[in-house]
Amino acid sequence: MNVIEIKPDIYWVGVVDWAVRDFHGYVTPSGTTYNNYLIMDEEVTLVDTVKHDFLEVGIANLKSIVDPSLIKNIVVNHIENDHMGALERVMEIVPRDVTIYATQRGKAGMGRFFDISKWNIKVVKTGDEIKTGKYKLKFIETPMIHWPDSMMTYVDGAKLLLSQDAFGQHIATAARFDDEFIDSASWAELQDATLDYYANILMPFGTLIKAKINEIQKMGIEIDMIAPDHGVIWRKHHERAMEMYLDMANNKAKERIVIIYDTMWSSTEQMALPMLRGIRDEEVDCKVIKLRSTPMSVAIKEFWKSRGCLIGSPTLNNEVFPSIAEFMVHLKGLRPKERLMAAFGSYGWGGGAVNWLYEMFKQMKMPVIEPGVQVQYRLKAEDENRCYEFGRNFARQVKEYQKKFNSASKTM
């Protein structure tokens, strides 16, 4: 992939990972990119590196523009391996006194990955600036978006926000810009990838994200391009990307229900179907996901899109089914908010799965509709009716709950 000038004398020098399908456990059916940027100003400045596996391609990209011995500064916006993995190798080809800019936690974290004793690292905080020539870089700390070390770099003079993980998407594409991508795919696909990334990576940090976007908006900086470290660069729709993040940080979701279940001998699955009919009879959209057949990160995304969620699990050895337990532990760690929850499931003798789920919902401080519905062994006609009514009532409750969030949203 050739380097691309995204602003005058500012280049994308990243790599496209067409093949990755498992990104630290997160399924990436469309691959991803590791974006980094080179500012060819009086002081040549590299912002971030690439994943270690791609370091030679990344270095070749750099060399296609500049002799690395001319690089004066390296900005490390984020120390996670996919962005800092190639740094040690890059340090071998740049001048020994190159200045690295990172947050305090970035510097400390860097020291856990590499021997930094001979590196010239300058710690920066929000509002600090360096002049590279015609451009000025302004640093904005963004702790926990995505790690404690994280920051963004605003390029004053280019109206460019280098946002590291924020606003990213796991999409491998030949297009570098949102407007090019939409020409070949669709806004819906790009929106879905942005939402997927947020749900799986940034969901726990909504409050911080909202505060940080407000802070950026109050800084009085003008942004006409947001360049994240994954996926396409927001050249045309950067305002929509920002709105989308604010909507997600405000826990906006569709009036929609997702049924996420697993099953042993099909009884729990058979409970889901009359529930679906009940939900549809209330004219609420619904998505059904059999967990064992669906990547975890897809289930998380569908959960995040929906205002209501029904979790179905059979009981196994008096416990919840293992795949559902795994999902719930993952979901709990993402600290979701403002989704209405309920549970259902089949059992043979003692039961236990539905109680386990409600206990979990309570630990997560999620609003619930209870009691859940349970069926022993096999559904009879009256059980089908109970499931239908349960689904229908749950849909009514979701519609009522959704009214609380009905301020207009352009993106969700």
Ligand code: FEO
């Ligand atoms: Fe793309 Fe948090 O790293």
